[in-house]
Amino acid sequence: MGTLGSLRRKAVATAAAVGALALVVGCSSGDDSATGGGKKDGKVTITMGMYGVMGIKETGLLEQYEKENPDVDIKAEIAGDEQTYYTALQTRLAAGKGLKDIQGIEIGRAKEITETQADKFADFSDVPGTDHFLPWKESQISAEDGKVLGLGTDIGPMAVCYRKDYFEKAGLPTDREEVAKLWAGDWKKYVEVGRDFKKGFKGGDVAYMDAASGLFNAMVYGYPEQYYDDKGELIYDSNPAVKEAWNLSADAAEDGLTAKLRQFQPGWDPGLANGTFATAVCPAWMLSHISEKAGDANKGKWDVAKAPKGANWGGSFLGVVEQSPVKEEAKKLVAWLTAPEQQAHIFKEIGNIPSSRTALDSPEVKNAKSEYFSGAPIGQIFGAAAQEIPDKQVLGRKDGTIKDTFSQGLALIEQGDAKRDEAWKTTGERIEKAVG
Numbered sequence: 450m451g452t453l454g455s456l457r458r459k460a461v462a463t464a465a466a467v468g469a470l471a472l473v474v475g476c477s478s479g480d481d482s483a484t485g486g487g488k489k490d491g492k493v494t495i496t497m498g499m500y501g502v503m504g505i506k507e508t509g510l511l512e513q514y515e516k517e518n519p520d521v522d523i524k525a526e527i528a529g530d531e532q533t534y535y536t537a538l539q540t541r542l543a544a545g546k547g548l549k550d551i552q553g554i555e556i557g558r559a560k561e562i563t564e565t566q567a568d569k570f571a572d573f574s575d576v577p578g579t580d581h582f583l584p585w586k587e588s589q590i591s592a593e594d595g596k597v598l599g600l601g602t603d604i605g606p607m608a609v610c611y612r613k614d615y616f617e618k619a620g621l622p623t624d625r626e627e628v629a630k631l632w633a634g635d636w637k638k639y640v641e642v643g644r645d646f647k648k649g650f651k652g653g654d655v656a657y658m659d660a661a662s663g664l665f666n667a668m669v670y671g672y673p674e675q676y677y678d679d680k681g682e683l684i685y686d687s688n689p690a691v692k693e694a695w696n697l698s699a700d701a702a703e704d705g706l707t708a709k710l711r712q713f714q715p716g717w718d719p720g721l722a723n724g725t726f727a728t729a730v731c732p733a734w735m736l737s738h739i740s741e742k743a744g745d746a747n748k749g750k751w752d753v754a755k756a757p758k759g760a761n762w763g764g765s766f767l768g769v770v771e772q773s774p775v776k777e778e779a780k781k782l783v784a785w786l787t788a789p790e791q792q793a794h795i796f797k798e799i800g801n802i803p804s805s806r807t808a809l810d811s812p813e814v815k816n817a818k819s820e821y822f823s824g825a826p827i828g829q830i831f832g833a834a835a836q837e838i839p840d841k842q843v844l845g846r847k848d849g850t851i852k853d854t855f856s857q858g859l860a861l862i863e864q865g866d867a868k869r870d871e872a873w874k875t876t877g878e879r880i881e882k883a884v885g
């Protein structure tokens with residue numbers, strides 16, 4: 450039975466350290482070679498560029514592949530910040546140099562890659578043994594001509610992470626199944642629980658949730674269409690799902706239910722360590738970050754409950770650059786890294802939910818529990834949540850940029866810098882400027 454322990458925490462710390470170094474090295478004048486690795490003296494060198502904690506390097510898979518393939522040497526660089534990583538990737542794609550053989554692609558960038566950079570990435574549509582993915586996952590990285598520009602790593606089914614000790618102090622249930630019943634089927638109930646928490650909590654200055662933007666993202670990503678329609682037209686300002694999410698998130702902000710700490714922004718990590726909020730909407734991949742930053746002192750205080758509604762927030766792909774001198778070897782490596790066995794291994798070690806339906810059905814995933822999160826059966830919780838993700842997932846070219854802009858807009862409300870209507874107007878103006 451899988452548990453998530455010290456390796457996960459070590460993985461996050463290692464990724465952050467390596468990421469900082471990678472950003473410095475990656476931006477140096479010396480990183481201007483045409484592309485990646487090569488072949489020499491019977492040895493194949495494959496380079497990889499990744500971000501965050503994708504679990505590929507951190508869980509020992511690269512070393513395992515090298516051991517099984519002694520003629521292969523893999524050199525991986527990991528950037529801690531995806532936005533900085535992607536900006537650098539765009540620059541290198543345009544210049545045609547400085548690229549790695551294998552590049553990570555975040556879901557919010559997938560549409561832009563398939564629409565504007567399809568000729569820069571190799572096709573995986575003819576690679577054998579890659580028919581095990583969730584059907585909508587492959588469609589997200591497929592170009593209009595059917596070219597598949599990469600293979601999926603993880604996905605981001607949703608749950609709610611909560612502090613059991615704080616819920617007890619607020620007079621609320623602490624059992625994860627009872628907690629899930631409080632907000633079952635409706636995000637409005639989640640906010641109502643927050644109002645009850647605020648009234649009932651005894652024991653210091655603790656907010657109900659970390660930030661309104663987390664709630665907003667969870668709601669929006671539960672719908673097939675978010676910021677674009679299936680024709681590629683912007684609909685963020687007319688989509689009822691976006692306006693509904695905005696208004697409920699603004700309600701939470703105006704009612705003082707948030708700690709005003711945007712996820713992964715300055716202040717959020719100390720907020721986890723110091724216990725300044727009681728809940729966070731959490732995709733599966735976020736558990737490793739929470740356990741690392743909240744630290745051993747808070748182990749067993751956190752738990753995981755089913756989210757009000759299913760949604761997918763996040764996920765990644767691995768693509769191979771078309772001009773790579775070791776393109777076929779790199780494609781073989783990507784196919785191996787994203788195979789069901791390897792995806793199940795990553796989940797067992799650090800909790801990233803597989804995009805492989807075969808891996809999702811494996812005992813390693815189904816039976817996994819999190820020691821840090823009070824023994825929560827995360828395999829069951831996130832596995833079930835993965836089945837609730839809408840089959841149709843319409844992505845847009847600037848999804849990532851728009852998501853970040855909405856988060857900034859909600860922060861204006863939280864900080865008292867603007868009322869919701871003014872913040873909505875400002876957000877719209879910023880989006881128009883950013884996406885053209």
